[in-house]
Amino acid sequence: MVRNNICVRIAWLGLLSAIPLATSGPAVAEIKKIAITSSSDIGPFRGKSYREVQATMEGVAPGGVYSVPTVLAYPKVAADHNGFAVVDIVNTVTIGKEQFVLGGKPLALARSHMGDKFLFGRGNAYVGVIWDKTAVEALGNGTIATLADGYTILRDAAALARNPAEYLSADAGFAPVASKIVAYGYSQTGGLLRSWYFDHLNSQGGTTTFDGAVIGGAGGACYDLQRSEWKGCGGSLADGGKVISILPETDVEWGGDAERGDHPDYRVLEIAGVSHIPASAADFRSHGMPEQNPAGFEPVVRAALVNLEEWLNGREPPPSAAMELSDSPPRMFDGAPVRSAARDADGNAKGGVRLPHMATILSDGTKAGAPLGHYTGFAWDYEKSNFFFTLGGTFTPFPEEKLRALYPTHDAYVSAVSLAAKDLAANRYILQEDADAYVQAAVKSDIGN
Secondary structure, X not given: OOOOOHHHHHHHHOOOOOOOOOOOOOOOOOEEEEEEEEEEEEEEEOOEEEEEEEEEEEEEEOOEEEEEEEEEEEEOOHHHOOOEEEXXXXXXXXXXXXXXOOOOOOEOXXXXXXXXXXXXXXXXXXXXXXOOHHHHHHHOOOEOOOHHHHHHHHHHHHHHHHOHHHOOOHHHOOOOOOOEEEEEEEOHHHHHHHHHHHOOOOOHHHOOOOOEEEEEOOOOEEEXXXXXXXXXXXXXXXXXXXXXXXXXXXXXXXXXXXXXXXXXXEEEEEEOOOOOOOOOOOOOOOOOOOOOOOOOOHHXXXXXXHHHHHHHOOOOOOOOEOEOEOOOOOEEEOOEEEOOEOEOOOOOEOEOEOOOOOOEEOOOOOEEOOOOEEEEOOOHHHOOOOHHHHXXXXXXXXXXXXXXXXXXXXXXXXXXXXXXXXXXXXXXXXOHHHHHHHHHHHHHOOOXX
């Protein structure tokens, strides 16, 4: 299944179908200048001091010259660099969208979803870039000749991340050469990255742009800048780089099962009980949506980056994990079919990566996980009033008597969380630090008291 309402989808992303298109794909890197507007020290992050540079990247694309805002961050000391650079494909979907109550600005989601403490604490260099013609025109902070020139901007951002010292002035300080480049995109930019790989742009010209990518929330669809349209692009992505695809429950139901595929350079992780926009990512609960699903996908994203980087260094990542979908008739949302997840007796999704708020049976038959209620990927009550709230999902707490039956003591609750967290960390779907955080949160809770 794929999302097939092209006009609605383009409006959702704020991308204009009337923009003139370039006739070819991204060319080789054509960066002409990096104009630094500010440079400052940030951190430390786990003992690593970083330099952050705000700049304008100027270059030439098939449609003409471009000038776009760019952010770089890198460790000040060579020994602190891990050899990787992350290119954050900045999400622009909220620009001009009043109904996205926390939006209106570009979203650097790699930093938001992973956190600077983690991202920089591991020694990654970083480049965040805006690629969207409509966004820079709305914000008045750049120039892009045609929408399809965004492809060249992505290629140039990777070139900048690989060797920033080649383009930065000496006053920017030490800027490390990265041996491997990883891209991150989610939702709007997840679709953009799927298109990048699906259309074999990553290996265009005989060179590999991104060595790997973590692609989130694309829902089985690609956004094609050449044609300014969404299209179906199911199956594995393999084009000169390794890819880990992450799908919250919302996106699995909304066509994301099409992303499943069997290729040695591709993994798909479907996360039960998590929405496309959980409160951990954008909190709507004090803005008119108190029932928003609070459970976040961020621990899976952090682990995916670690697993991808280790994969690029030779260690296989965990296997793909698929949710179960029901056979009930689909309902339509934004012009595309939604197939409901198969659900357990509590109404929670079956299968997939099961974070500690989902009940699960471990490989040895032990019961683990500690749901506190019913978690969904869609908030259907907002279907006709607020697109973004609809993608926030819902959380409906269990009645007190059920909670007391499930967790008669505080230790029982902590044990259920601990067992699930330990198993997830052992299987590398989350990191040990996130497993510890789940347990600490359980300890501090009053469940079972």
